[in-house]
Amino acid sequence: MVRWFTLVWVLEERSSPGSFEELAMPLFDRLYNFAHWLTQDRQEAEDLVQETYVKALKGFSSFRPGTNFRAWIYQILRNTFFTSRTGLKAAATVPLDLEGDEPILPAVKDTPESILLQRSDRQIVQEALGRLAVPYREVLLLSEFEEMSYQEISATLAIPMGTVMSRLSRARRALRDAVQQLQGK
Amino acid sequence: MGCEEWTKKLDAYFDGELPADEARALDEHLRGCSNCAAEGLRRVQQKRAVAAAGMRFTADPAFRVRIQKSIAAPRPMLWSRRWLPVFGALTATAAVLIAGALFLNLQGDRRSERQLVSELVDQHVATLASANPVDVVSTDRHTVKPWFAGKIPFTFNLPELQDSPFALVGGRVSYLGQSPGAELIFRVRLHEISVFIFQERGTYDGRENELARTVLSFEVRSWRHNGLHYFVIGDASAQDLDKLSELIKAAG
Numbered sequence: 427m428v429r430w431f432t433l434v435w436v437l438e439e440r441s442s443p444g445s446f447e448e449l450a451m452p453l454f455d456r457l458y459n460f461a462h463w464l465t466q467d468r469q470e471a472e473d474l475v476q477e478t479y480v481k482a483l484k485g486f487s488s489f490r491p492g493t494n495f496r497a498w499i500y501q502i503l504r505n506t507f508f509t510s511r512t513g514l515k516a517a518a519t520v521p522l523d524l525e526g527d528e529p530i531l532p533a534v535k536d537t538p539e540s541i542l543l544q545r546s547d548r549q550i551v552q553e554a555l556g557r558l559a560v561p562y563r564e565v566l567l568l569s570e571f572e573e574m575s576y577q578e579i580s581a582t583l584a585i586p587m588g589t590v591m592s593r594l595s596r597a598r599r600a601l602r603d604a605v606q607q608l609q610g611k
Numbered sequence: 612m613g614c615e616e617w618t619k620k621l622d623a624y625f626d627g628e629l630p631a632d633e634a635r636a637l638d639e640h641l642r643g644c645s646n647c648a649a650e651g652l653r654r655v656q657q658k659r660a661v662a663a664a665g666m667r668f669t670a671d672p673a674f675r676v677r678i679q680k681s682i683a684a685p686r687p688m689l690w691s692r693r694w695l696p697v698f699g700a701l702t703a704t705a706a707v708l709i710a711g712a713l714f715l716n717l718q719g720d721r722r723s724e725r726q727l728v729s730e731l732v733d734q735h736v737a738t739l740a741s742a743n744p745v746d747v748v749s750t751d752r753h754t755v756k757p758w759f760a761g762k763i764p765f766t767f768n769l770p771e772l773q774d775s776p777f778a779l780v781g782g783r784v785s786y787l788g789q790s791p792g793a794e795l796i797f798r799v800r801l802h803e804i805s806v807f808i809f810q811e812r813g814t815y816d817g818r819e820n821e822l823a824r825t826v827l828s829f830e831v832r833s834w835r836h837n838g839l840h841y842f843v844i845g846d847a848s849a850q851d852l853d854k855l856s857e858l859i860k861a862a863g
Contacts, residue, residue, distance in 0.1 A: 449789055452764065454679075463665075468671075471668065472670070472674055474826070475670070475678065479681065488773070490682070492788065496789070555661065555664060569626065571662050571666065573662075577630065594622065598657060
């Protein structure tokens, strides 16, 4: 009997918002950071995070346990962003070559670039990231900072794996160019 | 394959996304080609620079509290109103249902346990096949343990391995059912052993406190202690796994 009651309790526990809090709150700092990177504004970032949590909590019953919660909530955040005024504006200034299928840019082998990048400090990289088009910025952050796999990025951005790879490659190149510009080369 | 072809694979290689055989081939090429090695170094440096620069914005603590409050809900009571009708119906056929529930629970426990162990065996194999099997590379437990601080919601003790055949290789953050945990890699002779540590609530609700079995020729040991669930998985001998498990248990 006790066992059955436990089962009933577990079922209720799993469908309760308590589980949502346990999954969602550990991601708060990173979600806020990501939101701020997207919006470039503290107030807008707060609004975006708040809306994300509200939408995620409301839709939590549609989240399938065992699938990737992090990718799911990041997807909600960026979908919310791209339907906001700032997001629509950002989407309208997407570089033309973003989804092109031309081959990945060949590597640049000159040593001065390597040295420049090595010397570039955190502030310059942050400024360069801020100058990138939002799709480049977000894919770089998801890969390098959030350490998401290509599969997770693909799920978060709702784009095929091949596009993840080509977009990442272009984003890395764009960042390198931005760093060089900031360093006055 | 020419350098141009190799460099196209560098990003996937450093992102840990290249298949194991291609990663090994590229690894060999990098050892012998200074141009590609220099390009590889540049890309790693850029990856690290972005990773370091990524954490830039911190939320106002008051905003965090506001969000936490908005999503927090009181812990559900054992007998909430919506279960009462269910209980009413149950009382009529209590004996049959209890027997059925107990049986299903037992089966469920076994299935969950098998599924979980098999998932961890997969993770162990994937780790060994990875170009970057560990995120913190160190044989020093005083380096590995602090590395996990802030990355996982618990802490654990690592054993003193002096005078034992085991060596610590390093560690990485692992996930099970969306809960973060620690994966530690130990080496004994030519074998590598993964030790997974997760919070007990993130794993299955099985009855068995301790587990020792063989899955696909991998030895598996598991136990619970202080709210944590430990899994030791490797292709070393059963004695080696027992010995390592004892050392970890002794460390508490």
